[in-house]
Amino acid sequence: MNPRCAESRDVPTALIWDIKQYALHDGPGIRTTVFFKGCPLRCAWCCNPESQSFAPEMIWMAENCIGCGQCVQVCPHQAIAVVSGAVHIDAGRCDGCGRCSDNCPGGALQTMGRAYSIDRLMEEVLKDEGFFWRSGGGLTLSGGEPLAQADFARHLLERYKQETHGHTAVETCGQADPETVTALLPVVDLWLYDLKHIDPATHRRGTGADNRRILKNARTICEAGAALVPRIPLIPGFNDDHPSLAALAAFAAALPGVGEVHLMPYHRLGHPKYARLNRPYPFGDRRPSTPAAIEAARRIFADAGLKAGIGG
Numbered sequence: 001m002n003p004r005c006a007e008s009r010d011v012p013t014a015l016i017w018d019i020k021q022y023a024l025h026d027g028p029g030i031r032t033t034v035f036f037k038g039c040p041l042r043c044a045w046c047c048n049p050e051s052q053s054f055a056p057e058m059i060w061m062a063e064n065c066i067g068c069g070q071c072v073q074v075c076p077h078q079a080i081a082v083v084s085g086a087v088h089i090d091a092g093r094c095d096g097c098g099r100c101s102d103n104c105p106g107g108a109l110q111t112m113g114r115a116y117s118i119d120r121l122m123e124e125v126l127k128d129e130g131f132f133w134r135s136g137g138g139l140t141l142s143g144g145e146p147l148a149q150a151d152f153a154r155h156l157l158e159r160y161k162q163e164t165h166g167h168t169a170v171e172t173c174g175q176a177d178p179e180t181v182t183a184l185l186p187v188v189d190l191w192l193y194d195l196k197h198i199d200p201a202t203h204r205r206g207t208g209a210d211n212r213r214i215l216k217n218a219r220t221i222c223e224a225g226a227a228l229v230p231r232i233p234l235i236p237g238f239n240d241d242h243p244s245l246a247a248l249a250a251f252a253a254a255l256p257g258v259g260e261v262h263l264m265p266y267h268r269l270g271h272p273k274y275a276r277l278n279r280p281y282p283f284g285d286r287r288p289s290t291p292a293a294i295e296a297a298r299r300i301f302a303d304a305g306l307k308a309g310i311g312g
């Protein structure tokens, strides 16, 4: 956790970049999904670049800015300047306090990443408890990478279980210490588990890290008898060739208890976010997955004996 984000020394907090209510694709039923900020991987195709850094970040959307200068006035650290009509934020001065976005009349500034205590998150999550109960839904932790703030994640899930006995899910890239995964096993009902490539060197090229811990943690979870659904992003030119998908299918099919996977076709919806963060889009002009490529992938997983759903 970024120490600058702590609400107080005594109350543990996590850096959260979004909370999605009425989520329908992050586990069974109707759910609330809490998105942790910060990820140990850097997937070139990431559609949520605002989730990657472990520090708060500001997003400025030029189309919403009315040029009032209010943000400059309220910033306690003189981190904002307006130059030729464009808002510039000095990341070295900004501590993510959010005063500028809270006072922006146009909604042009957004603070990505705010510190939440468990009490505050529980308040948000319990708002929809009636929907969870009726639909078999519950709480999903996503990211970024929730296992990167694992103590907080575990305490939150324990508290949710104690208060509601509801369903819990974790959406993870699996890049975590084995002890972290083992500690979470008693409080996670469903693991939505990203598998991107079987070859360690190719995995490193696409994500910045090899996959040894990821594959080992997947086996550990399944051998413990926990429910796990692999989520395979279909990435053109990275893993959507037949040998790469067949290797992923063979690995998934060999995991104890795994009978289905979710195939997640590549799209470019995250592309504009990079410009808002003043960062280049690392995946260039790669085109989205075609219907033919998605169907070919589905057949490869079906041939391995796995039900393959498209999307979450």
Ligand code: SF4
Residues within 6 Å of the ligand: 058, 074, 075, 076, 077, 078, 079, 080, 089, 093, 094, 095, 096, 097, 098, 099, 100, 101, 111
């Ligand atoms: S988040 Fe706070 S410190 Fe950062 S630019 Fe806005 S007002 Fe200034």
Ligand code: SF4
Residues within 6 Å of the ligand: 064, 065, 066, 067, 068, 069, 070, 071, 072, 087, 100, 103, 104, 105, 106, 107, 108, 109
């Ligand atoms: S407060 Fe919002 S609308 Fe006003 S100048 Fe700053 S970013 Fe633009």
